[in-house]
Amino acid sequence: MATGRTHRPATRSRGIPEATVARLPLYLRALTALSERSVPTVSSEELAAAAGVNSAKLRKDFSYLGSYGTRGVGYDVEYLVYQISRELGLTQDWPVVIVGIGNLGAALANYGGFASRGFRVAALIDADPAMAGKPVAGMPVQHTDDLEKIIEDNGVSIGVIATPAGAAQQVSERLIAAGVTSILNFAPTVLQVPDGVDVRKVDLSIELQILAFHEQRKAGEEAAASAEAAAVPPAARGAAADRKGPDGDVPAVMPA
DSSP states (O other), rough: OOOOOTTTTTTTTTTTOOHHHHHHHHHHHHHHHHHHOOOEEEEEHHHHHHHTTTTHHHHHHHHHOOOOTTTTTTTHHHHHHHHHHHHHHHTTTEEEEEEEOSEEEEEEEEHHHGGGGOOOEEEEESOOGGTTTTEEETTTEEEEEGGHHHHHHHHEEEEESSOOOOHHHHHHHHHHTTTTTEEOOSSSSSOOOOTTEEEOOHHHHHHHHHHHHHHHHHHHHHHHHHHHHSSSSHHHHHHHHHHHOOTTTSSSSSOO
């Protein structure tokens, strides 16, 4: 079976924009759900709605893959699943190491969706000597002293960092020196990496803060609307009601 070390996806060389690449997993998730329900074809409108994008953007994205739907029929679901999986590099085996087996790292290790999406958790690594040998998700945790050997033995090119912020940079440097060229970073810090290394950052606190901003804005708008309504004198509200036309709207021109 092919491993991640010797096979790299060709999206950049084929000129697919990064924004399109970021949406491909959304399409794949929606298509996989359709496939599991034995749906043979899907229209661009239906698939776009399921993926949360507009249909024009979806059709543009698929044009980069050389995939065009059939008018009146739509897209072949199984073929698109294969096509997008191949473009994302998911038709091969990608060994992954998770470094930092605290609560978050253990939760990631127990996630059952990796294998079905082309990823194999090759090792769980932690700096705590007390964790060494302990089983998590059916795998023994290994110590960070063996990190380089683990990466070499398993041909790992993707590393997941779930350590505290203070340890993340050093861990990333060791991963990169050992041959890892892609990192998924859950630590609440920005990693400094050399050219040629891809980093995707997942920060749950930032996402929650963005949601808090929107909640605060909505609450402010509701409060402003309530205050505006309360500022209108009762007499004025009654007069406005008296001026309503037969359909309940204020006439555009009042009679003399």
